[in-house]
């Protein structure tokens with residue numbers, strides 16, 4: 561396996577681990593809370 | 607032309623259809639368009655890969671860039687593992703393939719690029735430096751300002767969303783404002799500014815390929831950094847490539863792909879692969895090393 565492929569696998573493992581840690585910390589809910597409200601900044605009102 | 611390369615072609619030729627289908631499917635919450643509201647179910651805790659505003663009436667998912675800024679702005683305590691993990695995972699899997707195939711605002715720019723004149727601008731003066739601007743936008747507007755410029759109650763704002771993001775204005779702001787009278791009644795100068803930015807980018811997209819993606823998009827910047835190490839990459843066959851430059855001439859971003867197949871500018875549209883007269887380029891998702899691949903080829907023979 562080439563060095564570059566090892567980087568890919570390490571990155572994938574880190575990314576997936578981060579998602580799990582974040583979900584356990586309740587961050588998915590923080591994303592949800594923001595995403596279900598109309599974002600005034602996004603639409604140019606605030 | 608070998609079989610494997612031929613297999614790649616229909617995918618690239620159908621790129622516009624894939625972009626259209628992806629945009630329609632991920633923004634198909636019909637009730638939002640009927641009532642001038644947005645989807646509020648649990649699926650919205652999942653980030654979509656592209657710059658898809660979560661304030662689009664039809665959006666089922668969350669925008670990763672908006673979520674990242676809001677996490678830094680104080681909605682998440684400590685390091686934002688969830689959003690950063692999502693970005694790393696998507697980037698490690700496919701890099702800027704997201705930009706070529708799975709981003710609504712990328713698709714919108716591609717549609718505007720089809721409008722005449724046929725002769726387009728290939729580069730601006732100082733192009734090399736202008737292309738680094740997206741990293742400045744990422745660091746300053748998406749990380750530093752949300753993190754440190756906090757208001758009285760200790761919460762910052764998503765600066766990129768507020769001052770620049772044309773995806774928010776186009777697929778979030780415009781439909782919501784058209785459908786929702788309450789929102790229409792509070793329009794102000796910020797909306798005028800965001801409309802100005804949007805119009806400049808759309809006019810720019812008629813004249814040049816993907817101006818927002820090449821100069822300003824912080825999400826493209828993140829995925830571009832992972833182009834060289836993502837699972838799916840472009841490979842150049844040294845034995846086939848004659849350095850004729852046909853790929854670079856066909857590339858809307860003017861990338862010398864035969865020299866830099868994994869440039870951070872490359873949106874993986876595949877055009878270079880389809881035009882190469884020597885079939886020297888291919889999109890590859892193999893994790894195997896060169897030596898192993900060679901022995902596999904020998905075994906096949």
Ligand code: SF4
Nearest residue numbers: 659669672767771774
């Ligand atoms: S304004 Fe742009 S960055 Fe912000 S959430 Fe919407 S699409 Fe994402």
Ligand code: SF4
Nearest residue numbers: 705709712819823826
């Ligand atoms: S650079 Fe940004 S706007 Fe362009 S396609 Fe990629 S994610 Fe979408």
Ligand code: SF4
Nearest residue numbers: 857872873875876878
């Ligand atoms: S190098 Fe090839 S795949 Fe990348 S943007 Fe240019 S034409 Fe598209």
